[in-house]
Amino acid sequence: MAMAGFALxxxxxxxxxxxxxxxxxxxxTFRTLVNRFGGAAGALDALPELGRQAGRSLRLCTPAEAxxxxxALRRRGAHLIALGEAAYPVPLQAIDSxxxxxxxDGDPAALNRPxxxxxxxxxASAAGLKFTATLARELGDAGFVVVSGLARGIDTAAHQASLxxxxxAVLAGGLDEVYPTQNIPLLDRIRQRGAALSEMPLGWVxxxxxxxxxxxxxxxxxxxxxxxxxxxxxxxxITARFANEQGRQVFAVPGSPLDPRAEGGNHLIREGAILCxxxxxxxxxxxxxxxxxxxxxxxxxxxxxxxxxPARQEALWDELDLPEVLPAPxxxxxxxxxxxxxxxxxxPHRRLLDLIGSAPIAMDDLVRASGRPAREVxxxxxxxxxxxxxxxxxxxxxxxxx
Amino acid sequence: MAMAGFALxxxxxxxxxxxxxxxxxxxxTFRTLVNRFGGAAGALDALPELGRQAGRSLRLCTPAEAxxxxxALRRRGAHLIALGEAAYPVPLQAIDSxxxxxxxDGDPAALNRPxxxxxxxxxASAAGLKFTATLARELGDAGFVVVSGLARGIDTAAHQASLxxxxxAVLAGGLDEVYPTQNIPLLDRIRQRGAALSEMPLGWVxxxxxxxxxxxxxxxxxxxxxxxxxxxxxxxxITARFANEQGRQVFAVPGSPLDPRAEGGNHLIREGAILCxxxxxxxxxxxxxxxxxxxxxxxxxxxxxxxxxPARQEALWDELDLPEVLPAPxxxxxxxxxxxxxxxxxxPHRRLLDLIGSAPIAMDDLVRASGRPAREVxxxxxxxxxxxxxxxxxxxxxxxxx
Numbered sequence: 034m035a036m037a038g039f040a041l042x043x044x045x046x047x048x049x050x051x052x053x054x055x056x057x058x059x060x061x062t063f064r065t066l067v068n069r070f071g072g073a074a075g076a077l078d079a080l081p082e083l084g085r086q087a088g089r090s091l092r093l094c095t096p097a098e099a100x101x102x103x104x105a106l107r108r109r110g111a112h113l114i115a116l117g118e119a120a121y122p123v124p125l126q127a128i129d130s131x132x133x134x135x136x137x138d139g140d141p142a143a144l145n146r147p148x149x150x151x152x153x154x155x156x157a158s159a160a161g162l163k164f165t166a167t168l169a170r171e172l173g174d175a176g177f178v179v180v181s182g183l184a185r186g187i188d189t190a191a192h193q194a195s196l197x198x199x200x201x202a203v204l205a206g207g208l209d210e211v212y213p214t215q216n217i218p219l220l221d222r223i224r225q226r227g228a229a230l231s232e233m234p235l236g237w238v239x240x241x242x243x244x245x246x247x248x249x250x251x252x253x254x255x256x257x258x259x260x261x262x263x264x265x266x267x268x269x270x271i272t273a274r275f276a277n278e279q280g281r282q283v284f285a286v287p288g289s290p291l292d293p294r295a296e297g298g299n300h301l302i303r304e305g306a307i308l309c310x311x312x313x314x315x316x317x318x319x320x321x322x323x324x325x326x327x328x329x330x331x332x333x334x335x336x337x338x339x340x341x342x343p344a345r346q347e348a349l350w351d352e353l354d355l356p357e358v359l360p361a362p363x364x365x366x367x368x369x370x371x372x373x374x375x376x377x378x379x380x381p382h383r384r385l386l387d388l389i390g391s392a393p394i395a396m397d398d399l400v401r402a403s404g405r406p407a408r409e410v411x412x413x414x415x416x417x418x419x420x421x422x423x424x425x426x427x428x429x430x431x432x433x434x435x
Numbered sequence: 436m437a438m439a440g441f442a443l444x445x446x447x448x449x450x451x452x453x454x455x456x457x458x459x460x461x462x463x464t465f466r467t468l469v470n471r472f473g474g475a476a477g478a479l480d481a482l483p484e485l486g487r488q489a490g491r492s493l494r495l496c497t498p499a500e501a502x503x504x505x506x507a508l509r510r511r512g513a514h515l516i517a518l519g520e521a522a523y524p525v526p527l528q529a530i531d532s533x534x535x536x537x538x539x540d541g542d543p544a545a546l547n548r549p550x551x552x553x554x555x556x557x558x559a560s561a562a563g564l565k566f567t568a569t570l571a572r573e574l575g576d577a578g579f580v581v582v583s584g585l586a587r588g589i590d591t592a593a594h595q596a597s598l599x600x601x602x603x604a605v606l607a608g609g610l611d612e613v614y615p616t617q618n619i620p621l622l623d624r625i626r627q628r629g630a631a632l633s634e635m636p637l638g639w640v641x642x643x644x645x646x647x648x649x650x651x652x653x654x655x656x657x658x659x660x661x662x663x664x665x666x667x668x669x670x671x672x673i674t675a676r677f678a679n680e681q682g683r684q685v686f687a688v689p690g691s692p693l694d695p696r697a698e699g700g701n702h703l704i705r706e707g708a709i710l711c712x713x714x715x716x717x718x719x720x721x722x723x724x725x726x727x728x729x730x731x732x733x734x735x736x737x738x739x740x741x742x743x744x745p746a747r748q749e750a751l752w753d754e755l756d757l758p759e760v761l762p763a764p765x766x767x768x769x770x771x772x773x774x775x776x777x778x779x780x781x782x783p784h785r786r787l788l789d790l791i792g793s794a795p796i797a798m799d800d801l802v803r804a805s806g807r808p809a810r811e812v813x814x815x816x817x818x819x820x821x822x823x824x825x826x827x828x829x830x831x832x833x834x835x836x837x
Binding site for chain 2: 160163164286287288289290291292295296299300302303307308309310311314
């Protein structure tokens with residue numbers, strides 16, 4: 034539930050943006066800092082000293098940088114909604130890594146209707162796509178907004194079939210960095226009755242590791258997540274795992290054991306997910322929940338502006354969510370995820386992959402060796418990275434994974 | 436568990452055969468009568484008077500008829516094993532409609548190895564058949580005997596893949612009345628390392644309603660039943676229901692919701708069956724049970740020869756399992772079964788079905804109208820009956836079901 038009447042003023046919103054855009058500050062650390070220091074402004078003031086105590090300097094987002102993002106969002110007509118504000122989606126607020134700020138393109142009203150996440154394989158079968166389209170249309174008829182990740186395959190089919198009834202695309206990059214680019218026209222249509230949502234800065238080009246991080250928002254917006262087709266180790270299973278950890282229903286569509294695309298769904302069902310063979314199997318579970326009223330209970334861990342700052346700051350460092358604030362892991366949700374391993378079926382992907390070995394190779398060398406345009410190589414590489422078969426090193430060099 | 440040292444002498448075995456072959460005597464009534472009257476001989480003596488009390492005459496199997504069946508079984512080298520004897524399969528003994536006598540062709544030793552039932556659609560897909568073959572072979576490798584019903588499709592694939600490791604075919608008719616006839620060569624091979632089993636008299640031609648009745652033996656012989664492909668209303672689901680009622684594990688192989696052959700399996704999984712996508716999903720559950728020792732506990736309801744006959748018989752009628760002894764239902768297990776409705780895909784079946792309406796038509800008229808040989812019409816009719824789309828009336832006339 035939102036804090037009654039809670040709303041940031043412009044100055045506070047700018048401070049919130051600065052704090053969450055600062056180095057090593059994730060959603061959990063953000064809330065700890067704001068609550069400790071009586072607001073984002075106090076946290077920003079305290080951070081340099083906290084960094085020094087830890088023996089490193091944290092780069093803070095400057096007021097000018099935050100102003101620029103603010104202004105760019107305003108120009109495109111996007112909304113920047115803060116955790117605890119009335120427009121912030123209640124189910125998302127209930128997850129413990131809820132982003133302090135979400136940027137919305139489209140109709141924010143879609144965010145506060147009951148949602149179901151529909152996710153699955155990029156390399157989906159014709160049958161899987163057909164099932165997804167029926168499911169998404171019928172979920173729309175039943176009054177649910179369909180949430181998905183705008184990926185090729187199942188995600189695309191889910192969005193397309195729910196354009197009229199309402200659908201939300203959660204992006205791994207900034208609102209202006211749509212992946213895959215061929216879904217830019219689809220996203221334009223999604224915005225008409227639904228919304229695009231991102232926690233990342235405008236201009237943020239999504240990297241492979243941003244996708245699993247994003248998946249917690251897909252599941253977190255929804256009462257339940259349906260996995261339609263998924264390999265045993267796939268991003269969809271990450272979404273299902275988040276849904277489960279967030280206390281949401283997990284549904285999975287079964288398939289033949291001889292079909293590798295069914296492995297993930299069948300595995301989830303064995304682990305306790307509800308088998309979904311028709312839309313009623315979802316609606317029959319979720320519709321009664323809607324009549325229950327306050328599903329998510331009080332949210333104990335909001336960021337509160339205007340609290341009393343502490344008298345001494347030295348002892349606080351130990352109370353913070355350390356791994357999030359220390360060196361690399363801005364991406365607190367990344368470790369331990371299964372790799373995404375859809376089948377690499379496309380010939381250009383296969384050819385480029387053949388050029389990449391276990392030793393890192395520079396992007397320039399790869400473009401030269403491939404004889405293809407840099408833009409195309411870059412696009413294929415991101416897809417390979419998403420499949421989990423290629424990893425990116427410092428300086429952008431690439432190697433085979435694992 | 437068998438009664439220690441329990442074995443019938445020739446005279447008792449003949450009486451048991453006479454009693455179970457008498458009109459309206461099913462397995463439950465058999466046991467009630469034997470235990471009430473101190474043995475089968477006493478029950479046979481008492482039956483005419485019991486029938487008179489109920490206002491009807493029960494036709495008893497004569498000693499000569501039983502002798503003839505005895506002799507015919509002996510000639511073909513078959514074994515006639517009584518409930519409670521050491522060779523009687525322990526799991527089958529534990530079901531409350533265990534047949535008092537089972538006829539076995541082949542190796543009776545196969546009956547006392549751990550069994551898994553593998554059943555499914557007659558109109559199976561290539562993928563379903565392939566999965567079944569792998570499953571049955573791997574179950575054999577894991578030490579299990581595969582039990583099935585010798586039907587076309589999944590049953591046939593299950594038997595074929597377990598010929599070397601051991602397989603049991605449970606027949607709906609007598610041992611000499613094999614259905615379908617094209618599986619006679621397969622049954623000959625099954626008998627070499629496994630067995631054919633029937634509770635029906637030699638010469639008994641199976642009717643549609645004998646198949647669901649038979650299915651309780653398929654599940655009853657096994658620690659668990661696996662349903663590979665099955666329509667929503669199919670004989671395989673009857674077997675699964677029996678397995679469940681008998682306290683055995685039910686496994687089901689999932690499939691695409693768009694495949695009608697997966698409906699039954701998916702439905703079973705939603706109802707609590709264990710999703711089976713690989714052989715280990717079965718073995719991991721059943722293998723530990725084998726190490727447990729006495730799985731089925733004491734069987735309280737064996738038929739005991741040599742008890743004291745009661746002083747007065749009049750009051751006993753009310754204690755009997757009446758529906759079984761009264762008019763038609765020799766086939767006590769039949770009522771309330773779902774119809775078997777596999778797809779009627781074959782052209783000859785479809786053509787014959789078109790000739791049959793809701794008003795019963797005589798077999799002779801049907802043969803004439805179809806222009807096909809009586810033998811072929813008869814074979815197709817049985818299949819239609821098995822599909823549940825045609826029903827047989829008194830005198831052999833036929834009509835559409837439902």
